[in-house]
Amino acid sequence: MKKLLCSLLTVPSLSSFAMSMQDKAHYANIYVDELMQEFDRELNHRVMFNNTESMMLTKTYAKLISGRDYLENMEDHSDHHHSHKSASILEVPSFLNFNEVTATINKQSQKFQKIQNKIKSLNQTADVIYPSVNGAGNITGNTFPANTWAFTFDDGPRGQRTKTVVDDLYSRGLKATFFMLTAEAIKYQSAAEYVKDAGMEIALHSYTHKSLAGVSQTRLDYQVTKAKKDLEKLIDVKLEYFRLPYGAGTRSSLTRKVIAQNKLVHLFWNIDTLDWKDKDPKSIFARAKKQMALTPKKSGVILFHDIHSQSAVASALLMDYLMENDKKICTIGEIINHINGQSEACLN
């Protein structure tokens, strides 16, 4: 009774309520849905006014990336100072919880906004290539040859889902680049080998998809150096390209140094399908097409994830659409070789 009174009489500060993981995920999902709708509204606005500024450089996009990081790494972001399990018997108005989650996501998105500002301050149409430990260095796809697209599939491999994507590419005579997580390749080794045996390009996306912005040398050694070594050994490939989880960490000189030391080139993207959140293949397809039409040379790097069923359907729609419109679909390696003066059948 005394305990009950106490909790009734104390005016609770916001942080005294420990939200459960499910609550946090619930509110974060609501917010990320709102952000996705905002992204689509802004994209439609750009289409209407033929505004070719990349959607990847908007605040909304920074928040979306941050929201995804929040949802996938909730344990890392939970506040351990307030980890008591049972909350007060008082019901916290849900809008307070919602605001707490959105504030955390918005705060985190500032890190990504700094990367965006860096890209803007350089020259958003220029690609700056690794290895370099000073300044920015990314392949974005913005300077790829006209009408040339690279499909990239992240976060896999994952069993049949990955195999479906590979079959869709293979049956059309196409190749794509798969940014694999070493831990997933170990778990789904036959899918990883399937990607390789179909002649697809394999690239690295870290060991376990943790954000690598401002992390220690030890963590980088594991997520980049060991991840590369283990994946290369597992399926006998040579890895040349790396993509940071959430694209986070390109401004960190230590992160850049480790990527460069591993002779990896960092690859960003200029088209985000948001297929990790959107479940509707047609809307994913439409979102990609709109962004693609606004690129300066109708070229670049498209981001998909081969771990979702909607992604397989949407990417097949996009493959057919591009083939019908005489666009070229090549791997990152083929496009870079072509830029470097080497003849590549895909680009002839």
Ligand SMILES: [Zn+2]
């Ligand atoms: Zn990823």
